[in-house]
Amino acid sequence: MNAPLPRSASEQASCPHCGTAVEGAVDLYCCAGCELAAQIIEGAGLEAYYADREALPPRPTGRRLDWAALPLERCGDGSSEVRFSIDGLRCASCTWVTEHVLARTEGVLEVHVSYASGRATVRFDPEVVPVEGVVQRVAALGYQPRPATSESRADRDLLVRLGLASFVAANVMLLSASLYAGWLDGIDDGFAQLFRWTQLVLATPAVMWAAGPFFRGAVQGLRRGRLSMDLPIAVAIGVMFVHAIASTLLHTDAYLDSLCMLIALLLAGRFLEARGKKSALEAASALASRLPTRARRRVGQGIETVPVAELALGDQVEVGAGEEVPADGRVCVGVADVQMALVTGEAAPVRLHPGDAVVAGAVVEEGALTITVEALADDTVGARMARQLAQATDRGSGVTVADRLAPWFVGITVVVAGGAFGFWWWIADFATAMQVAVAVLVTACPCALGLSMPLAAAAGLGAAARRGAILRSGDALMRLAEVDQVALDKTGTVTGGEPQVIAADDEVLRVAAGLERHSGHPIARAIVSAAMDRGIPIPVGLDVFERAGIGMDGRIDGMEVRIRAGQPGQVVLFKRVDGTDIEWGRIRLQDQRRSDAAEAIASLQRMRVSPALLTGDRVAVAQAIGTEAGIGDVLAELSPDDKRDWVRARQAEGQRVLFVGDGLNDGPALTEAEVGLAMGTGAASSVLVADGVVAQAALAPVASAVRVARVARVVVRTNLVRSIAYNILAVSAAALGVVNPLVAAILMPLSSALVIAGALGVERRVRRLQS
């Protein structure tokens, strides 16, 4: 996207900053926001941004920001540091220009914006620039700062354990190579002991510290009576280490290389699993709205600004245009257009009058309200949703198939080891019997088994995320593989959620777009994008005035025009001639089904998942959309509880349901179903309670997610079979006295490699199924 060259009057020009079409000979900026952003960029000497960028940036909105919610840290030298995330960074150039504009801002000492995550860390001198100055700069460029999710420290802990275990494993294996070479050529006992003692010294921190999670898990499992794979793993590690101490003292070789490799591999599996969960959580909170932390309260004759935490029931708060409502309540004075996307998922603002209810987090678009507070902090709808989120993530770590096998594992291993010990003691001697028993316990270690689930889950979650579906946990992925019924909400899920132009004359559309370009209303957006799609240059409007909830007035081509709402689904364009308004044209709009809806539904049906459409809307509209999308089972005029009851009824019949929705009214059904997917474009509250998010404005990710889940399930099963087969073979070999440290050193990595290869195959298999 280069800076535009001068054009002739008849060609279409575009705003040099955001690329929206603008009619005219000179390259005008489409709005004051873009002009300001361009001035900032050029003022900082960063014009290279326009030449290098690969995507168009968002238009600056002029929304007011709640910068008090951003955590501030005082540094030793008197400077302050603020961390926040930035939304809307569309390509690397956006990140580059934001970082550099901030760096050249007066008072900013150090700034770092991550190219990967969009997280910003800014150190500044609060005497020169307040934190709002820093944040406003980012907003002026058109991006949205928001509080960042807190970083998880558990990740770092796991990484250090993994790092140490890998270091130890590599060095121990190196020393083992010398020792095994010694079996062939002979080795001086002095050196052999040196190597063995070094191995033991190296292995000690790995066993005593790095492998901690496995011992803790085993102990917890024993205490609660719920055994997991940690128990056989902990037993194997313990046995190998004790055997190693004894062997070293007796001048014979131990299993230290297998032990250390085992610890490193299992930790690697856990680390990958943790990373997968972290990115899912990050995606979910990026889409969830933040609640405001300050409010303007009426006190006597005046207004004071207080933290939301200090509000009391019955307080009256003022909320103006562009601000967010701080608490649940009822309108007491004023009329305004309020957008409640947080709970309804609908971008279209609703006109509220005194007596109407309003929710914390709603945004006042036009007008001003005085609201009486009826529910605070922990009681607000938003806070309740956040608590449900916390509970939902706990539910995510369920008992895996591998864990259920654990008791059997331990039991069979002990029996075989005991049997082998007894047998060899009878036909040979005690020492040999001990060797064999240890060999059995070592080879029985469920390394491959413990790896198969996390690796396949991590691979599956990654494959799904690449296709637009971000699931919260491997558990959700496995449940998704089992579904045979999918229920979809209509508005915002099967349809786009916003109206689109379905019929209009080009000329009418052109004039309407000239007016609507100045409004953020969904109807306005629909008209402007329809004009751009048709390649119609959008004229410059003069004296354009938006009347909240009524329409637009303005002057186009010297003619006075107005837009008003007509019958449902229509807007009417009036021309003012001789003092009276004459109807000049109509534009019909409708919420259209998504372009890939029919294909996605067909895909799901091919995978033997039956679709159904559930909506609160009228029967006729629902049937029409259902037919277009290819869904035969259509249920309309349902309440949120009706939707949930329908899900329960299907489950009672033995079906497993996937529910896809986007608004607060889908919450009950989303949590009741086996798997709930929330449209990322929908209400933040539905995102919070769902098992996963569709991160695109499309339905294809739903079908892709099911496909990936099925492949992942197959891979997990294959891996389980391979792991168990390996264990049977290896334990048999050990019981027969064939296994010694060298043999183990070869066998165990082989089994792990098989499982890893299986997990890597997930992406390949999904691609083959798609074509």
Place this chain on the structure above:
Amino acid sequence: MSALYFLIPLALALGGTFVALFVWAVGRGQFDDLDDAPERMLRDD
């Protein structure tokens, strides 16, 4: 070959130093964002 009796403990000490440095680096947040550095490298600053 008797040099090994000296070299191996030396190698352990050296290796241990690097592990300590690794732990320090993780503590300072160096490994938190591994995708940022490769992108940053490609920019002309």
